[in-house]
Amino acid sequence: METSVTHTDVVVVGGGLAGLAAATYLARAGKSVTLFEKAASLGGRAATSNHDGYLFNRGIHGLYTGGATEEVLQDLGITYTYGSPKETFLLHDGQIYPFPASTSSLLSSHLLKFGDKMELGFLFSRISRVKAESLAHLSVQQWLESNVKHPLDRQLMASTAQVFTYCSNLDLVSAEVFLSKLQLSLKHPVLYIDGGWQTLVDGLRQTAVEAGARIRSGSRVSAVCYQDAQVEGVQLSDETVVAASSVILATGPDDAAKLVDGGTYAPLREIIDPLIPARVACLDVALRRLPEPRYPVVQDLDQPRFLSAQSVYSRLAPEGGAMIYTFKMLDPTQQSSPRQDEHELEELLDTVQPGWREVLVRRSFLPHIEAIGMLPTALTGGYAGRPKPEVPGIANLYLAGDWIGAGFLSDPSLGSARQVALQILEVEKQVRKPETMLG
Numbered sequence: 001m002e003t004s005v006t007h008t009d010v011v012v013v014g015g016g017l018a019g020l021a022a023a024t025y026l027a028r029a030g031k032s033v034t035l036f037e038k039a040a041s042l043g044g045r046a047a048t049s050n051h052d053g054y055l056f057n058r059g060i061h062g063l064y065t066g067g068a069t070e071e072v073l074q075d076l077g078i079t080y081t082y083g084s085p086k087e088t089f090l091l092h093d094g095q096i097y098p099f100p101a102s103t104s105s106l107l108s109s110h111l112l113k114f115g116d117k118m119e120l121g122f123l124f125s126r127i128s129r130v131k132a133e134s135l136a137h138l139s140v141q142q143w144l145e146s147n148v149k150h151p152l153d154r155q156l157m158a159s160t161a162q163v164f165t166y167c168s169n170l171d172l173v174s175a176e177v178f179l180s181k182l183q184l185s186l187k188h189p190v191l192y193i194d195g196g197w198q199t200l201v202d203g204l205r206q207t208a209v210e211a212g213a214r215i216r217s218g219s220r221v222s223a224v225c226y227q228d229a230q231v232e233g234v235q236l237s238d239e240t241v242v243a244a245s246s247v248i249l250a251t252g253p254d255d256a257a258k259l260v261d262g263g264t265y266a267p268l269r270e271i272i273d274p275l276i277p278a279r280v281a282c283l284d285v286a287l288r289r290l291p292e293p294r295y296p297v298v299q300d301l302d303q304p305r306f307l308s309a310q311s312v313y314s315r316l317a318p319e320g321g322a323m324i325y326t327f328k329m330l331d332p333t334q335q336s337s338p339r340q341d342e343h344e345l346e347e348l349l350d351t352v353q354p355g356w357r358e359v360l361v362r363r364s365f366l367p368h369i370e371a372i373g374m375l376p377t378a379l380t381g382g383y384a385g386r387p388k389p390e391v392p393g394i395a396n397l398y399l400a401g402d403w404i405g406a407g408f409l410s411d412p413s414l415g416s417a418r419q420v421a422l423q424i425l426e427v428e429k430q431v432r433k434p435e436t437m438l439g
């Protein structure tokens with residue numbers, strides 16, 4: 001079969017946040033960059049679907065500030081408006097209580113007894129001084145058992161850890177993740193983005209295109225081409241070969257593995273096969289109005305469930321309408337039951353937002369979507385156990401995404417995209433140096 005051949009300095013595979021950011025950094029530095037996205041539209045898990053003005057993110061999304069996501073968006077000049085949740089509530093034994101997030105709400109809490117309040121107050125005053133990295137090999141459960149004695153405090157901290165880590169199995173997940181995320185959240189707000197996360201995707205796409213990157217959606221890359229331990233480009237599913245000096249796989253781990261030697265390249269398989277993703281079940285509902293405006297954000301103390309009517313704080317629904325996102329954190333070691341999970345999320349809505357069924361416009365259920373490509377576990381030593389961007393044995397082939405490097409959720413996704421772009425530019429500088437010296 002005849003194949004057409006084109007050339008570009010860098011090929012980026014994947015048009016989610018990581019791929020778009022990496023393409024922008026490189027195009028701005030003067031590289032010719034071509035990004036291929038297999039789906040018809042860009043954004044990956046950060047995409048938002050608009051149904052008559054009701055905005056469905058791919059499950060619940062908040063921008064956690066103070067990390068690489070905020071830095072990279074700022075670096076690349078991506079602007080967005082947002083709102084921040086004012087108060088979180090706790091659901092316990094069918095009753096709703098304010099989350100004791102401040103000293104005054106802790107002291108006035110009807111949920112906790114005096115001894116619980118003293119322990120929690122003391123714990124929070126110590127938390128900012130904890131060196132989270134030193135807890136990398138400890139599970140959240142082990143940390144809770146040695147640091148939180150009162151049963152209700154432990155339940156509260158465990159429930160918060162499940163929400164923060166997107167994982168219901170706290171024996172698995174590294175305490176480093178929970179503690180570092182808790183520390184960040186005490187100083188930096190979470191933002192609900194107006195227009196959904198599509199606002200960030202559109203901003204990144206526009207910036208990438210303005211910088212000169214070529215973006216091809218609806219184009220699936222089928223293989224990485226390499227020879228003599230050096231990347232040479234990619235092959236598309238229509239058999240077009242695109243030659244490139246560097247290739248970035250900004251996909252999920254499984255998709256990345258499939259692209260090298262049809263999934264049989266052992267050094268990559270050894271990295272990818274042991275990874276444990278964090279999956280969640282999401283039930284999102286568009287409503288004509290919000291039935292119970294008093295409790296827009298609710299964390300369930302008794303089950304790993306969370307609910308946020310984000311449209312109270314940001315532009316996600318038409319005037320008067322509401323968008324509520326709910327999710328259940330799953331246990332990666334157990335088979336989930338989508339029907340049961342959906343039912344439990346409906347029950348959460350029934351308890352917190354009674355009457356939601358009567359004003360329902362549209363619903364979306366995602367039974368087990370991957371919220372994090374690689375969960376940092378205690379066994380693999382927290383963030384230090386995450387894969388690095390280089391693919392062993394193939395020069396100039398790189399990995400980027402939420403499973404590479406340190407940080408959680410979109411932080412490693414955008415952080416690794418920036419790191420890989422800088423690495424590629426550094427390698428090129430080194431290659432060019434001898435020429436400069438000769439000249």
Ligand SMILES: Cc1cc2nc3c(=O)[nH]c(=O)nc-3n(C[C@H](O)[C@H](O)[C@H](O)COP(=O)(O)OP(=O)(O)OC[C@H]3O[C@@H](n4cnc5c(N)ncnc54)[C@H](O)[C@@H]3O)c2cc1C
Pocket residue numbers: 013014015016017018019036037038039042043044045046058059060061062063064069219220221222250251252255280282369370371372400401402408409410411413
């Ligand atoms: C339910 C849920 C809740 C979340 N909540 C938050 C949150 O509150 N805060 C936060 O910061 N993050 C959150 N995240 C995580 C965030 O969405 C991701 O970290 C981020 O979107 C990942 O971007 P990415 O570019 O690394 O990967 P992806 O978005 O997965 O993009 C990879 C892209 O590669 C494409 N691709 C794969 N194979 C090929 C191929 N062969 N050829 C061409 N293209 C290919 C895919 O189609 C996809 O578009 C959440 C995620 C989920 C699912």
